[in-house]
Amino acid sequence: MSYRLKPLNQQTVVITGASSGIGLATARRAAREGAKVVLVARNEDALREAAEDIEAAGGQAAWCAVDIADSAWPEKVGKVADDRFGxxxxxxxxxxxxxxxxxDEVTEEEHRRVFDVGYFGTVAGSLYAAKRLRERSGGALINTGSVLSERAVGVQGVYSAMKHAVKGFTDALRVELQEEDAGVSVTLIKPNGIDTPYPEHARNKMDRPASVPPVIYDPELAAKAICFACEHPRRELLVGGQGLLLTKAGNLFPGLTDLIMQNFMMEDGQSSDTPPEPGAEDNLFEPRKDGRVRSNQDNFVRKSSLALEAQMHPAVAIATGMGTIAAAGLIGALARSRRA
Known part of the structure; x- marks a missing residue:
């Protein structure tokens, strides 16, 4: 399969969920690297402010306020991209x-809303984008899954199920587009816990404020992975070494991983003493205060991920690993020679 992906500074990139968190970090990073960006979310004020900030910094940005649960949203976004950037x-x-x-605390309405936005919104956007990219002789489709696409966690069961569904859909669509030789690269991004306003925006039925369990990674790492996938075909990119370990452990030792989840990843492991910023709480059905990339919690945040770098640049990782092994062997040989 051959893909013709342009350098990022020659691209126009559509990004949903761009009013905060990973989406906003990605829009800013792509614009800094020279891409034209179309920001998409529900919060019109936050989108306008984000686009204005990008343009004030020398970038090019447009925005489209839509509810991703509305099945007609991709056409509206496509029109903005066409009118502004061709x-x-x-x-x-x-x-x-x-x-x-x-x-057992989740209503059917809440359950459906999570899927309407996260799964059916992704399906509608993916199918529209794939059709348009075929017409343009190729391009990149990037879906944000999660480490929870691989390993479900209690208290976030509905979100875990939705991200499992996103992974299944993305994998199937990739196979179909490859079989057609459509020229559309399909990448699933699977972040580990990221320091975004996610726990503030989520509806919370626990007794304490919600949090993301550690290890927590910088949103810029997820943005870096997404921007990389715009230029380089990759099947998946998992952001954060802990997520990689959790995925492998769940595959090899599912019972033991269940036990760890039961003891360390229930309410106590996903709660905080820091309440949401006023006006930001619970955006499940309505947009709330937005515009921040990072959470309001005092977290220890990892700024790098060797696992991500190895996935983006496997040849370098292999060479580095071989070099490390060779150096260790040389040191061992010298030590033995000295002792002799």
Whole structure:
């Protein structure tokens, strides 16, 4: 399969969920690297401010305020991209909604809302983008999954199920587009816990403010992975070494991983003493105060991920690993020679 992906500074990139968190970080990073960006979310004021900030910094940005649960949203966004920039080259489905609650506490309406935004919104955006990118002789489609696409966690069961569905859909669509030789690269981004306003925006039925359990990573790492995928075909990119370990552990030792989840990843492991910023709480059905990339919690945040770098640059990682092994062997040989 051959893909013709342009350098990022020659692209127009559509990004959903762009009013905060990973989406906003990605829009800013792509614009800094020279891409034209189309920001998509519900919060019109936050989108306008973000686009104005990008343009004030020398970038090019447009915005489109839509509810991703509305099945007609992709056409509205496509029209903005066409009118402002003549189309798009990469499309990033990043929008999601969530809640912290045990499954028997979740109403059917809440359950459906999480899927309407995170899954059916991704499906509608993906199918529209794939059709348009075929017409443009290729491009990149990037869907944001999660480490929870691989390993479900209690208290976020509905979100975990939705991200499992996103992964299944993305994998199937990739196969179909490859079989057609459509020239559309399909990448699933799977972030570990990221320091975004996600726990503030999620509906919370716990007794304490919600949080993301550690290890927590910088949103810029997820943005870096997404921008990389706009230029380089990758099947998946997992952001954060802890997520990689959790995924492998769940595959090899599912029972033991369940036990760890039960003891360390329930309400106590996903709660905080820091309440949401006023006006930001619970955007499940309505947009709330927005515009921040990072959370309001005092977290220790990892700024780098060797696991991500190895996935983006496997040849360098292999060479570095071989070099490390060779150096260790040389040191060992010298030590033995000295002893002799």
């Amino acid at each position: 189309g798009f080259d990469s499309w990033v489905n990043n929008a999601a909604a969530s809640l912290y609650a045990r499954l």
